[in-house]
Amino acid sequence: MNFSRLLKTTSALTSRWLCSGRFQSTSAAAQKLVDVSVDSKTGVSIVSLNRKPVNSLSLELFKEFCGVMDDLESEKVRGMILKSSCDNVFSSGLDITELYPHPDEDRFHAFWLWFQETWIKLYGSSFPTVAFINGHAPAGGCVLAISCEYRIMLPYYKIGLNEAPVGIVAPDWVVNSLKSVLASRKAEQLLTSGRLLDTQEAFDIGLIDKIVNNEEEALARSEEFFSTFDNVPKLARALTKQQVRKNEISKLIKNRSNDAKLFLNHILRPETQKIIGSYFKSLKDRKK
Numbered sequence: 001m002n003f004s005r006l007l008k009t010t011s012a013l014t015s016r017w018l019c020s021g022r023f024q025s026t027s028a029a030a031q032k033l034v035d036v037s038v039d040s041k042t043g044v045s046i047v048s049l050n051r052k053p054v055n056s057l058s059l060e061l062f063k064e065f066c067g068v069m070d071d072l073e074s075e076k077v078r079g080m081i082l083k084s085s086c087d088n089v090f091s092s093g094l095d096i097t098e099l100y101p102h103p104d105e106d107r108f109h110a111f112w113l114w115f116q117e118t119w120i121k122l123y124g125s126s127f128p129t130v131a132f133i134n135g136h137a138p139a140g141g142c143v144l145a146i147s148c149e150y151r152i153m154l155p156y157y158k159i160g161l162n163e164a165p166v167g168i169v170a171p172d173w174v175v176n177s178l179k180s181v182l183a184s185r186k187a188e189q190l191l192t193s194g195r196l197l198d199t200q201e202a203f204d205i206g207l208i209d210k211i212v213n214n215e216e217e218a219l220a221r222s223e224e225f226f227s228t229f230d231n232v233p234k235l236a237r238a239l240t241k242q243q244v245r246k247n248e249i250s251k252l253i254k255n256r257s258n259d260a261k262l263f264l265n266h267i268l269r270p271e272t273q274k275i276i277g278s279y280f281k282s283l284k285d286r287k288k
């Protein structure tokens, strides 16, 4: 099966979940969780995550984001910049309330499938993608950034995959996305320590590509990146990118339901619930 068909194919079980209207946000029409605009100078689409206060990643946000990615694919956009509309935070990672306390199993299953779908669409997009990391990007926030092709970050923020210290093991598709950016040894060090790096450290190890001081500079650096493809036929570029990324994506597509079951079992374990519960409490207590 060719890769474009594989991208559209998913197991019957997964399709049932992704296509069902369940877990529709009642306020979807009232509040957009993902904004899209077009930079009139460059024709590049700017996609801003807009779930205040910290862009924690909920089922509804994933669904809306996937819809946006589908639109951008059919419009054959020149490129996309992913950023945040929240002050100081790119994304605070998965919405912990989707995981704790003891989530509804059906909702968690759907939540995880939409997280996978988001990764598949972002990591496998045909058009060039830049993450403008204009705030902290821990955990799932870092996953979004490393799924893009190029990363530009403002100074003095933190980025990394901090799952291990809270007793969580990242799935192989997350590990492999990190290994597509960093050498295996660096990726292992980052994952096993769960350390969040500041912007300069992230630049020094190659986790991000450029440090900028403001949005104007970010747009200029993004344009430099996009223009490296101006003389490359779009289709050849897209197929080449997908050729590089297809093994990881195919592996997940074939294993989606299992991957979801595995994480559901992990999340529902009393020990995991306890760890996430005390982590969440410490997050809330910090401000007291």
Ligand SMILES: CCCCCCCCCC/C=C/CC(=O)SCCNC(=O)CCNC(=O)[C@H](O)C(C)(C)COP(=O)(O)OP(=O)(O)OC[C@H]1O[C@@H](n2cnc3c(N)ncnc32)[C@H](O)[C@@H]1OP(=O)(O)O
Residues within 6 Å of the ligand: 053, 054, 056, 057, 088, 089, 091, 092, 093, 094, 095, 096, 097, 099, 136, 138, 139, 140, 141, 143, 162, 163, 166, 168, 169, 170, 171, 174, 263, 276, 283, 284, 287
């Ligand atoms: C954990 C189980 C995962 C199982 C699967 C593992 C698979 C690995 C693949 C990748 C998946 C990763 C898992 C995750 O993403 S879990 C989320 C991890 N996120 C974090 O550890 C970040 C937590 N947040 C922060 O450190 C800070 O909020 C911040 C991002 C640095 C911003 O700080 P700031 O001071 O600006 O804001 P506050 O801390 O005051 O936050 C404002 C309110 O938002 C609440 N909040 C913050 N983050 C989350 C979140 N991820 N989910 C839900 N709610 C969140 C925070 O508590 C404040 O609420 P309050 O106003 O009511 O106090």
